[in-house]
Amino acid sequence: MATTSDSSVSFDQTDTRSDEMNSTIEQWIDELVAGVDNAQASEEFQEWLDVQSRFHDYSYRNTLLIKRQCPEASRVAGYRTWQEEFDRHVEEGESAIWIWAPIITKQCPECENSPSYHEDSDCGYDETPPEEWSKGLVGFKPAPVFDVSQTEGEPLPELDTEATGDAGDLVGRLTDAADELSVTVRIVPEAEWTHGEAKGICEQLSLVDAQPLIEVRDRENDADLARTLLHEYAHALLHFDVDDDTERSKREVEAEAVAYVVGRCCGLDTSGSAFYLAAWESDDPEIVRERLGRISRTAEELIDVLEDPPAR
Secondary structure (H helix, E strand, O other): OOOOOOOOOOOOOOOOHHHHHHHHHHHHHHHHHHHHHHHHHOHHHHHHHHHHOOOOOOOHHHHHHHHHHOOOOOOEEOHHHHHHHHOEEEOOOOOOEEEEEEEEEEOOOOOOOOHHHHHHOOOOOOOOOHHHOOEEEEEEEEEEEEEHHHEEEOOOOOOOOOOEOOOOOHHHHHHHOOOOOOOEEEEEOHHHOOOOOOOEEEEEOOOOOOOEEEEEEOOOOHHHHHHHHHHHHHHHHHOOOOOOHHHHHHHHHHHHHHHHHHHHHOOOEOOOHHHHHHHHOOOOOOHHHHOHHHHHHHHHHHHHHHHOOOOO
16 A cells, blocks of 8 residues: 655644644545545455455354453354365364354244254144244354464465554654553553454553553554554543443544554554554445544644653
8 A cells, every 4th residue: 555654744833733734634534535445445455354254243242252261362263164264274272262152943933942842842833844934043052163363274364554664752752641641551562462463452540540541562563553552542532431332443443543644644654544444444434534523633632742742
């Protein structure tokens, strides 16, 4: 994808700063929306989407079971599904993750039991024989699944969403800004990271301290580390007091758009954000433009802090 920025941008003319910043951010958002459109149309994204469509969308109850047994799980499937759909094999000695699988079979129209349970019940339905009954959900049974990390074989397609470029001292400036933004920030070594494939998280510091805690997984790519910090700062400033799962994808769109804008202002190539947003909001990239006001205000707050860093 094309580079979005060759050098950092400065809004240092105080008399025109606000208007200049607003118009520039609006232009960049327009370019991000166009980039999301292009990302969705790309062969790389379509290949990724095809593979994602083969994974089951698990119920909330099963998602909890998966996370309880394997907190780092990202993509799970059954033993044969890994073999037949993805040409991957579960490694020897791996322990299964147990979920509840639906039992679909012929079902009595009246008592809604399977034929065998119907025979043992008090139901007197006999208008049609069991072989003519329609199929339906009659119960659940334990079923084993395995996470991709427990398998080996053909690689799954990945979207390159990393930011690149010369981050300079941006990571340090972002961590220094934590106090001014009333956020606690921790950069966690790779070996100590406990949040699976996530690059960063934003959560409450403790039960008695409502201050947001940002943790990001350390990596060699400082540009992408800075982009992740920006993304999580946006969550802290915009969404920390929001508890609505139905809004999750829209919150990710806002946070990543903020990271795109501020990263671009700082001279990073954040064009990978288009793939990130395409994966979260593949039906409607216009949602970015619809939320421009919230994105702009948060981006401007972060840019202000970075351009006027606190005294050490």
